[in-house]
Amino acid sequence: MAEEETTKKAEEEAGDDWTSALADQDDKASFDQLPGDSGGPARSGSAAGSQNLEFLLDVPLEVSVELGRTNMIINKMLQLTQGSVVELDKAAGSPVEIYVNQKLMGKGEVVVVNERFGIRVTEIISQADRIKSIG
Numbered sequence: 001m002a003e004e005e006t007t008k009k010a011e012e013e014a015g016d017d018w019t020s021a022l023a024d025q026d027d028k029a030s031f032d033q034l035p036g037d038s039g040g041p042a043r044s045g046s047a048a049g050s051q052n053l054e055f056l057l058d059v060p061l062e063v064s065v066e067l068g069r070t071n072m073i074i075n076k077m078l079q080l081t082q083g084s085v086v087e088l089d090k091a092a093g094s095p096v097e098i099y100v101n102q103k104l105m106g107k108g109e110v111v112v113v114n115e116r117f118g119i120r121v122t123e124i125i126s127q128a129d130r131i132k133s134i135g
Contacts, residue, residue, distance in 0.1 A: 061100050063098065064102075066099065067088060067090065070087060070089060095107040096109065105125055106121055106125055107121075
């Protein structure tokens with residue numbers, strides 16, 4: 001019984017320590033601001049907003065272009081050799097889709113620059129359509 005009373009007294013004293021420690025702190029939590037942050041929400045066009053956007057400019061994205069597709073049975077695929085022609089579902093000269101991180105972002109046309117293929121962007125998908133494709 002003496003041990004129980006000693007334990008209760010120790011708990012009460014510890015509770016007093018916590019109570020006094022909590023009373024010494026402010027009611028509000030404080031957070032350090034990021035450099036260039038004005039404390040308010042970032043607005044497009046504002047200096048703080050563009051400075052926060054700079055954090056994202058180095059994020060790598062996967063950009064891919066789809067020339068077309070086809071379905072093929074295994075037997076036909078095994079017969080492919082060097083020089084074989086695979087017919088795609090698109091006509092020559094038709095626009096190709098441009099994907100960024102596997103999401104359709106626009107359309108373009110194939111060009112050749114210095115003996116390398118490239119894409120000339122002809123259309124950017126609207127922001128509303130991009131949001132719909134995400135959901």
